[in-house]
Amino acid sequence: xxxxxxxxxxxxxxxxxxxxxxxxxxxxxxxxxxxxxxxxxxxxxxxxxxxxxxxxxxxxxxxxxxxxxxxxxxxxxxxxxxxxxxxxxxxxxxxxxxxxxxxxxxxxxxxxxxxxxxxxxxxxxxxxxxxxxxxxxxxxxxxxxxxxxxxxxxxxxxxxxxxxxxxxxxxxxxxxxxxxxx
Amino acid sequence: xxxxxxxxxxxxxxxxxxxxxxxxxxxxxxxxxxxxxxxxxxxxxxxxxxxxxxxxxxxxxxxxxxxxxxxxxxxxxxxxxxxxxxxxxxxxxxxxxxxxxxxxxxxxxxxxxxxxxxxxxxxxxxxxxxxxxxxxxxxxxxxxxxxxxxxxxxxxxxxxxxxxxxxxxxxxxxxxxxxxxxxxxxxxxxxxxxxxxxxxxxxxxxxxxxxxxxxxxxxxxxxxxxxxxxxxxxxxxxxxxxxxxxxxxxxxxxxxxxxxxxxxxxxxxxxxxxxxxxxxxxxxxxxxxxxxxxxxxxxxxxxxxxxxxxxxxxxxxxxxxxxxxxxxxxxxxxxxxxxxxxxxxxxxxxxxxxxxxxxxxxxxxxxxxxxxxxxxxxxxxxxxxxxxxxxxxxxxxxxxxxxxxxxxxxxxxxxxxxxxxxxxxx
Numbered sequence: 215x216x217x218x219x220x221x222x223x224x225x226x227x228x229x230x231x232x233x234x235x236x237x238x239x240x241x242x243x244x245x246x247x248x249x250x251x252x253x254x255x256x257x258x259x260x261x262x263x264x265x266x267x268x269x270x271x272x273x274x275x276x277x278x279x280x281x282x283x284x285x286x287x288x289x290x291x292x293x294x295x296x297x298x299x300x301x302x303x304x305x306x307x308x309x310x311x312x313x314x315x316x317x318x319x320x321x322x323x324x325x326x327x328x329x330x331x332x333x334x335x336x337x338x339x340x341x342x343x344x345x346x347x348x349x350x351x352x353x354x355x356x357x358x359x360x361x362x363x364x365x366x367x368x369x370x371x372x373x374x375x376x377x378x379x380x381x382x383x384x385x386x387x388x389x390x391x392x393x394x395x396x
Numbered sequence: 397x398x399x400x401x402x403x404x405x406x407x408x409x410x411x412x413x414x415x416x417x418x419x420x421x422x423x424x425x426x427x428x429x430x431x432x433x434x435x436x437x438x439x440x441x442x443x444x445x446x447x448x449x450x451x452x453x454x455x456x457x458x459x460x461x462x463x464x465x466x467x468x469x470x471x472x473x474x475x476x477x478x479x480x481x482x483x484x485x486x487x488x489x490x491x492x493x494x495x496x497x498x499x500x501x502x503x504x505x506x507x508x509x510x511x512x513x514x515x516x517x518x519x520x521x522x523x524x525x526x527x528x529x530x531x532x533x534x535x536x537x538x539x540x541x542x543x544x545x546x547x548x549x550x551x552x553x554x555x556x557x558x559x560x561x562x563x564x565x566x567x568x569x570x571x572x573x574x575x576x577x578x579x580x581x582x583x584x585x586x587x588x589x590x591x592x593x594x595x596x597x598x599x600x601x602x603x604x605x606x607x608x609x610x611x612x613x614x615x616x617x618x619x620x621x622x623x624x625x626x627x628x629x630x631x632x633x634x635x636x637x638x639x640x641x642x643x644x645x646x647x648x649x650x651x652x653x654x655x656x657x658x659x660x661x662x663x664x665x666x667x668x669x670x671x672x673x674x675x676x677x678x679x680x681x682x683x684x685x686x687x688x689x690x691x692x693x694x695x696x697x698x699x700x701x702x703x704x705x706x707x708x709x710x711x712x713x714x715x716x717x718x719x720x721x722x723x724x725x726x727x728x729x730x731x732x733x734x735x736x737x738x739x740x741x742x743x744x745x746x747x748x749x750x751x752x753x754x755x756x757x758x759x760x761x762x763x764x765x766x767x768x769x770x771x772x773x774x775x776x777x778x779x780x781x782x783x784x785x786x787x788x789x790x791x792x793x794x795x796x797x798x799x800x801x802x803x804x805x806x807x808x809x810x811x812x813x814x815x816x817x818x819x820x821x822x
């Protein structure tokens with residue numbers, strides 16, 4: 215009897231079975247977890263409802279900020295005045311927290327239209343328009359300040375207000391959720 | 397519950413038959429009847445029982461609310477108003493539940509600071525204590541998701557701010573957030589899953605509470621002297637002494653609870669939450685519930701998104717390391733003249749942080765939050781370790797009995813056998 219327990223140098227067929235069974239259980243378990251985790255992701259209806267939307271710009275007066283929704287997310291469409299455009303362009307880009315020239319944040323030839331996501335990049339509050347030191351936006355929650363190009367200029371927000379994907383279908387109409395194909 | 401061999405012997409034939417198959421009566425007898433309790437416990441030690449009561453109260457009121465509540469973004473707000481106006485006594489059940497959350501946190505904070513003051517977290521109670529921190533974290537998650545359910549303005553924006561904390565995680569943050577939301581923003585799928593989890597988590601809390609009580613019954617309770625039970629004279633049996641005292645404390649706490657429910661049921665809430673959720677407008681001033689304010693102040697004190705989130709998380713996680721950060725051999729602050737002062741400074745700093753969390757993030761409030769946050773962490777990382785080496789504690793009494801009755805001479809004080817002597821921990 216004692217002999218059988220002392221000689222264990224060679225892996226046996228039973229050891230192989232233990233390891234193979236254990237590995238199968240781990241892989242099987244992980245595979246079973248996958249659908250449950252995936253069910254948490256945005257579902258098909260939500261994705262379908264996130265198709266591009268058209269916005270007519272004609273009713274938006276100069277100096278006005280209009281709020282629209284795309285994919286449940288708030289988007290600001292700002293018809294900038296000449297002074298606001300100038301203020302956004304006359305900035306030393308290198309001094310910014312998230313350096314971006316104003317020209318990179320608007321479409322060429324449409325500098326009067328600034329289209330940005332309307333949730334603060336800190337924790338998602340809605341900043342108030344035409345307020346704060348740079349008369350861009352001011353977030354009332356934690357004090358982030360944005361300029362007339364939607365770039366962060368103060369407070370805890372780490373990056374500029376992001377630009378949603380959009381394209382100009384004509385001079386007075388944009389499609390949000392669709393990039394120019396050219 | 398653990399190494400206290402029960403002397404319980406069932407009297408009836410059925411009792412004997414049942415006990416030999418499921419020894420639950422013996423378990424209850426050894427844990428809650430014969431269990432030795434230090435004779436010098438104060439009312440600060442009744443908050444465990446108060447917390448058990450609050451957990452049960454929240455589950456019972458919550459189960460009834462779930463019968464009338466609709467977890468749908470289009471109907472949730474209406475269904476809460478339906479509970480308030482149409483359901484018989486719905487107003488009472490909802491106010492009990494909403495204020496019950498606050499009362500739960502009142503009790504848990506007393507419980508936590510009692511633990512800090514008397515060094516209950518030190519060996520041999522580290523696991524017991526860390527289980528308590530886990531319960532606290534589960535309570536925070538449950539309370540947060542519960543506050544989202546009425547789908548008012550504070551619900552929606554609170555959910556937006558808190559879920560966005562996860563977007564600070566590098567690389568995978570945005571993905572995690574969309575998996576939390578079940579969409580591209582806080583919406584109906586978010587409300588659905590929060591309701592599901594809000595219903596689940598209290599039962600997980602109940603499970604960890606059982607472990608917490610189990611871990612408590614291994615070393616037994618700490619006490620105001622911090623010294624262990626050395627003989628039967630240091631202790632009294634749980635029943636009737638602790639049982640009656642706990643019940644009395646729970647009743648007094650219920651009066652306190654009822655005052656809020658019946659006289660100022662909305663005082664601890666926010667008026668903005670009676671406005672239906674509107675994703676286009678942020679309330680002028682977003683503040684969390686009062687019990688999250690100190691942590692919220694720490695979050696806002698750091699002028700960096702990821703840094704703020706890390707600081708806020710660390711503010712709680714650091715508690716888990718207290719048994720090892722505190723180098724003092726003496727448990728009870730009653731015998732630590734220096735630490736006593738630092739303890740109360742710490743309490744004041746926590747209240748200050750709470751107040752700062754309720755202020756807007758501007759001007760000197762930000763600087764004050766930063767100073768308090770720095771002190772908060774210094775308390776754990778510098779003061780606790782250093783004091784253990786430099787402080788000269790006061791002499792400890794020889795026993796719990798001596799601390800209560802004074803030094804006894806020649807055993808003339810208490811006649812032997814005058815107390816019912818429970819099992820000694822030795």
